[in-house]
Amino acid sequence: xxxxxxxxxxxxxxxxxxxxxxxxxxxxxxxxxxxxxxxxxxxxxxxxxxxxxxxxxxxxxxxxxxxxxxxxxxxxxxxxxxxxxxxxxxx
Numbered sequence: 001x002x003x004x005x006x007x008x009x010x011x012x013x014x015x016x017x018x019x020x021x022x023x024x025x026x027x028x029x030x031x032x033x034x035x036x037x038x039x040x041x042x043x044x045x046x047x048x049x050x051x052x053x054x055x056x057x058x059x060x061x062x063x064x065x066x067x068x069x070x071x072x073x074x075x076x077x078x079x080x081x082x083x084x085x086x087x088x089x090x091x
Contacts, residue, residue: 021061
């Protein structure tokens with residue numbers, strides 16, 4: 001399945017990104033994490049070289065998947081170094 005709106009987009013359930021895969025809430029945890037990783041990996045290329053439609057679809061799908069991730073793991077592990085206090089400690 002592609003996630004950038006290219007040929008080969010999933011013919012499964014229509015997502016809010018216009019058919020770009022299975023609805024996020026229907027994905028297993030492993031599939032959700034794999035799709036998120038793939039979209040994050042392809043974001044730069046889509047931004048630089050994708051069509052407007054591909055970028056729009058990528059943005060919508062990424063937002064949908066990230067929202068589902070946050071819904072499933074609202075108490076996700078936050079690295080203390082990624083907080084303001086952690087950044088100040090590095091200075």
